[in-house]
Amino acid sequence: MHILKTPREAFAKLDRLRREGVRLGLVPTMGALHVGHLSLVEQAQRLADQTVVSIFVNPTQFGPNEDFSRYPRTFQEDVERLESLGVEWLFAPTEQSLYPPGFSCCVQPPAVAQPLEGEFRPGHYGGVATVCMKLFQIIPAEVAVFGRKDYQQVRVIEQMVEDLNLPIRIVVGPTIREADGLAMSSRNRYLSDSQRQQALGLWRALQVVAEMAADGQRQVSDLERAMLSTLEASQVTKIDYARVVDARTLAPIESLDRPAVALIAAFVGQTRLIDCLLLEAD
Ligand code: AMP
Numbered sequence: 001m002h003i004l005k006t007p008r009e010a011f012a013k014l015d016r017l018r019r020e021g022v023r024l025g026l027v028p029t030m031g032a033l034h035v036g037h038l039s040l041v042e043q044a045q046r047l048a049d050q051t052v053v054s055i056f057v058n059p060t061q062f063g064p065n066e067d068f069s070r071y072p073r074t075f076q077e078d079v080e081r082l083e084s085l086g087v088e089w090l091f092a093p094t095e096q097s098l099y100p101p102g103f104s105c106c107v108q109p110p111a112v113a114q115p116l117e118g119e120f121r122p123g124h125y126g127g128v129a130t131v132c133m134k135l136f137q138i139i140p141a142e143v144a145v146f147g148r149k150d151y152q153q154v155r156v157i158e159q160m161v162e163d164l165n166l167p168i169r170i171v172v173g174p175t176i177r178e179a180d181g182l183a184m185s186s187r188n189r190y191l192s193d194s195q196r197q198q199a200l201g202l203w204r205a206l207q208v209v210a211e212m213a214a215d216g217q218r219q220v221s222d223l224e225r226a227m228l229s230t231l232e233a234s235q236v237t238k239i240d241y242a243r244v245v246d247a248r249t250l251a252p253i254e255s256l257d258r259p260a261v262a263l264i265a266a267f268v269g270q271t272r273l274i275d276c277l278l279l280e281a282d
Contacts, residue, residue: 001083003090006097007138014052014089018140023049024089026141026168028132031055032072032186033081036176040145041085043173047143052089053082054135059095060106061127072186091139098134106130110159115250116263117152117274120240125156132157136168144168149175149183151261151276152250175276177203183275190271199268201234205242206277209262213279218256220244231266238267247278 004010014024025048027040033055044051055078062068075092082090106126113125136144146154158170176184181203182196191199205227212223227242245252247259256279263276 001087001090003092006093010091010138015140024141025051026139026144027053028135029053029055030057031078032074033078034184036147036184039176040147040173041087044145050088052091052139052141053087054091056093058127058131060130061124063121072189107133109156110163112155112159112250116241128153129156129160136166141168143171145171145173148172151263187271191268195268198235199273201231201236202264202266202273202275204234205230205264206262206275210277213256220254236266236268240265
């Protein structure tokens with residue numbers, strides 16, 4: 001696996017490949033790789049001739065009181081895991097090379113960034129959109145693969161690609177879960193054993209909503225109440241949101257009369273977890 005350290009080197013090498021007709025697939029990550037990340041890598045490998053994984057803990061998407069400085073960094077293990085999958089390229093820029101002194105230009109994210117995470121993590125999606133725009137410029141990939149788990153992030157990126165006519169295809173991979181349902185996340189390693197049990201409350205709450213929807217319950221206020229009480233029964237009490245919203249716009253809905261998504265963000269101890277589940281319309 002070739003490790004590319006600067007935008008200049010990455011663009012020079014990868015754009016030459018692109019001009020030779022090699023189709024590149026990109027998987028952006030912040031490292032601390034787990035099986036969820038690797039599933040996206042395997043999907044990219046199926047969709048393209050060569051795969052580029054990026055690892056960059058992007059400072060501009062973290063708020064001032066968030067976990068940027070203690071975010072898990074496991075670079076050597078990540079390299080080994082990617083090598084064992086046969087990944088050709090790793091783009092792992094330094095912060096200095098991606099945001100040199102004087103950097104000031106940013107992407108204003110689309111409207112779909114405003115609710116939910118946008119309310120609780122102001123500035124987060126501006127940072128995400130900006131770093132993804134930079135990655136899409138540096139790495140001339142035909143396709144980029146993102147995980148469904150970060151549902152709103154996917155909608156932000158899809159909408160940015162559409163609104164700004166970016167020549168890249170966005171593909172979404174399913175959420176990969178532990179055997180008991182907990183969505184895999186780099187942040188799960190912050191959890192103690194008892195917190196790990198509490199964290200299952202997010203999955204339980206999503207399951208309750210899925211069962212209610214399958215039973216024909218359509219009233220979103222009932223579904224949201226059931227999510228909150230399931231979270232609380234699992235001792236998850238610091239809840240940023242537990243909502244059922246329009247799957248495309250993420251706007252509030254009253255009834256399950258269109259594709260919808262249930263989204264949860266909640267704290268277990270100091271660790272903020274998110275999870276989601278798509279709900280079928282009638
Ligand atoms: P991150 O390193 O957390 O920024 O995530 C990098 C990519 O992996 C994003 O597209 C995430 O949505 C995706 N991802 C994270 N966790 C999972 C998971 N459990 N299943 C599938 N994709 C995931």
